[in-house]
Amino acid sequence: MEPVSTFAAQAAALPIENIDTDQIIPASYLKVTDKAGLAEGLFSNWRYNADGTLNADFVLNRPESADARILIAGNNFGCGSSREHAPWALIGYGFKAIISTYFADIFCNNALKNGLLPITVDTETYYQLVSMCEEDPSTTLTVDLENQTVILPEGQQVSFPIDGFAKYCLLNGVDQLGFLQQQEEAIAAFEASHSQPVATISPA
Amino acid sequence: MHPRTLFDKVWAAHEVRPQQADTPAVLYIDLHLVHEVTSPQAFTMLRERGLQVRRPDRTLATMDHSTPTTPRNSLGIIPVTDGQAAAQLDRLRKNCADFGIPLFELGSANQGIVHVIGPEQGLTQPGMTIVCGDSHTSTHGAFGALAFGIGTSEVGHVLATQCLIQNRPQTCAVRVNGRLQTGVSAKDIILAIIAKIGVGGGTGYVFEYMGEAIRALSMEERMTICNMSIEGGARAGMVAPDDTTFEYIAGRPFAPQGADWEAAVARWHTLPTDEGAVYDRVIELDATTLTPMITYGTNPGMGMPIDGVVPSPDEMSDPSARTTLDKALKYMDLQPGQPLLGHPVDVVFLGSCTNSRISDLRQAARLMQGQKVAPGVRMMVVPGSQQVKAQAEREGLDAIFKEAGAEWREAGCSMCIAMNGDQLAPGQYAVSTSNRNFEGRQGKGGRTFLASPLTAVATAINGKVTDVREMLTEPVGV
Numbered sequence: 303m304e305p306v307s308t309f310a311a312q313a314a315a316l317p318i319e320n321i322d323t324d325q326i327i328p329a330s331y332l333k334v335t336d337k338a339g340l341a342e343g344l345f346s347n348w349r350y351n352a353d354g355t356l357n358a359d360f361v362l363n364r365p366e367s368a369d370a371r372i373l374i375a376g377n378n379f380g381c382g383s384s385r386e387h388a389p390w391a392l393i394g395y396g397f398k399a400i401i402s403t404y405f406a407d408i409f410c411n412n413a414l415k416n417g418l419l420p421i422t423v424d425t426e427t428y429y430q431l432v433s434m435c436e437e438d439p440s441t442t443l444t445v446d447l448e449n450q451t452v453i454l455p456e457g458q459q460v461s462f463p464i465d466g467f468a469k470y471c472l473l474n475g476v477d478q479l480g481f482l483q484q485q486e487e488a489i490a491a492f493e494a495s496h497s498q499p500v501a502t503i504s505p506a
Numbered sequence: 507m508h509p510r511t512l513f514d515k516v517w518a519a520h521e522v523r524p525q526q527a528d529t530p531a532v533l534y535i536d537l538h539l540v541h542e543v544t545s546p547q548a549f550t551m552l553r554e555r556g557l558q559v560r561r562p563d564r565t566l567a568t569m570d571h572s573t574p575t576t577p578r579n580s581l582g583i584i585p586v587t588d589g590q591a592a593a594q595l596d597r598l599r600k601n602c603a604d605f606g607i608p609l610f611e612l613g614s615a616n617q618g619i620v621h622v623i624g625p626e627q628g629l630t631q632p633g634m635t636i637v638c639g640d641s642h643t644s645t646h647g648a649f650g651a652l653a654f655g656i657g658t659s660e661v662g663h664v665l666a667t668q669c670l671i672q673n674r675p676q677t678c679a680v681r682v683n684g685r686l687q688t689g690v691s692a693k694d695i696i697l698a699i700i701a702k703i704g705v706g707g708g709t710g711y712v713f714e715y716m717g718e719a720i721r722a723l724s725m726e727e728r729m730t731i732c733n734m735s736i737e738g739g740a741r742a743g744m745v746a747p748d749d750t751t752f753e754y755i756a757g758r759p760f761a762p763q764g765a766d767w768e769a770a771v772a773r774w775h776t777l778p779t780d781e782g783a784v785y786d787r788v789i790e791l792d793a794t795t796l797t798p799m800i801t802y803g804t805n806p807g808m809g810m811p812i813d814g815v816v817p818s819p820d821e822m823s824d825p826s827a828r829t830t831l832d833k834a835l836k837y838m839d840l841q842p843g844q845p846l847l848g849h850p851v852d853v854v855f856l857g858s859c860t861n862s863r864i865s866d867l868r869q870a871a872r873l874m875q876g877q878k879v880a881p882g883v884r885m886m887v888v889p890g891s892q893q894v895k896a897q898a899e900r901e902g903l904d905a906i907f908k909e910a911g912a913e914w915r916e917a918g919c920s921m922c923i924a925m926n927g928d929q930l931a932p933g934q935y936a937v938s939t940s941n942r943n944f945e946g947r948q949g950k951g952g953r954t955f956l957a958s959p960l961t962a963v964a965t966a967i968n969g970k971v972t973d974v975r976e977m978l979t980e981p982v983g984v
Contacts, residue, residue: 318833319827319829319830320705320807320830322805324942324945324946325945325946328950330925330950332571332572332925333588333590333591333594333925335550335593335594336546336547336550337547347945352950352951377706377826381739382736382942382944383640383641383942384544384655384656384657385543386544386547386639386658386659404709406709407709408657408736408741412657412659415659466527467529467671477659478659478663479662479666481529482669482670482671483666485522485669488532489534489667489668492534498564499536499537499631499634500536500628500760501564501760502537502564502565502566503608
């Protein structure tokens, strides 16, 4: 995984609450065995008309938002299914961060493991950002992970929380599996001291 | 000792390494369930890094999400005509063979929806940690297990190390007081809870369902409730184990036997929350005044009593909430103030990990007996597993559904996730016993009303949304 640090990017607003992972990437795109091509399915129910043409009204299809790499979305973004295809599709499309008032649990975990930043802000900041993007679609935000701040065009700084361990992994471009593998001794000790409730290979 | 909740006890018993200032906890996983859709990329990661599956004996795979539910051919085989789905199923077969993981294959006697087969086989037991790359893993919490859905990266973590990195969630007691009235079911309890707290209301919490109404429920009804914990945003839902739990597990293929059984029950008796233990939050619901519930919108929190009317976006003070409801009603083609009772439907879907177990089918069949599905309505009955299907056929339930004009299908997720060809056409309305009414969830442009199996059958008979209480004079037992 590439380390994540400070970046500046254009933002687009999708001010809808409870955007579920079925909207981010519908189930019909999940019949793959790799991560390729998922960006095509991103928001496909909204991005495309029934005949498959682009829906010109959808924010990401507007020419002025073509370069958006930060998405501002309503609360509880990523609710629903556990599909990691959702962050894969967002990243495949080019997004580097999502800003919302809060994120669904599993989506947040999945995003952090793939270098997509879930940035939580308060409601007031959220509405401020939505208005800014709607008034000026070229609005560019700077995200500084090290200092956990979003810097607005006029210099206003908004801090955001992030899990310390996830931040360490993102800044250093290391994945979390490595940490688990380092726990081998403790895992083996746990297994030796706990009896197994079930064995799936042969019924008791 | 400090009084502890059920959750506290299960969490503590699985901490390989406790949470520290700069690192989350490392939690040991007792049982890992795997299916075809969310696992291939995890196995690819194992191969790329030259890793093995640490505990194939704590892992079980099945095929459910993309599998057809169409009838078997003359050779007894369920044909997979979708090339992409077939390739995904082949990949799971190969991954299981290469890494030594037991697999309940499509067409085999034990195949079924992953959250139906775990309990059915006796693999799901109190006090365990259970994960699967599927958000409805919360189902297994009905047994007093800590069970939750994970992403594919985490599927890889568990395959490689049998552990997960976890931040400790908060606890929330969900107390359901009193007893349900005739025609009101477990599905209505959970739809009412989600309508009350909203789809994000439980984020960061593990729910523990308790109270008289929960104690009175069967295991399968408790599974229906825990199943939809995720629709309230909770990481997991749990119910303390009791005699109902033990009776359900006893004698199942993977259940402890003989002296092991006695020891297990003794251990399980220590799991319920201690007197005086404190929850971070408490939610209460009165079961006695509960009615059948139905959803009108595009998330499971947009639910109301079946005799209610669709709310108005104008009543919403928050602009974002107003836009969201307005968008949902446009998608559903419903008007504020409109009742749903009497609304025509095109399809009735009875199935999914929420409501496809034998008790759901028995209850539905008893109401369906001697009745017909209304002309122009398609009713699909999709058993949760091959075991459920076989049991239903032994009891003659399939005949009741078929005589009524419903389709009797093979086991799988089917129209709940609609990735196997079982789907709504654009604009169609369905009453569905599944768990999600998101835009396009049951087919692009399809419109879903979530409800209980009883409401589904009553609606199928009348061809329009129906209050099942009008058709019942006495409880429909299971």
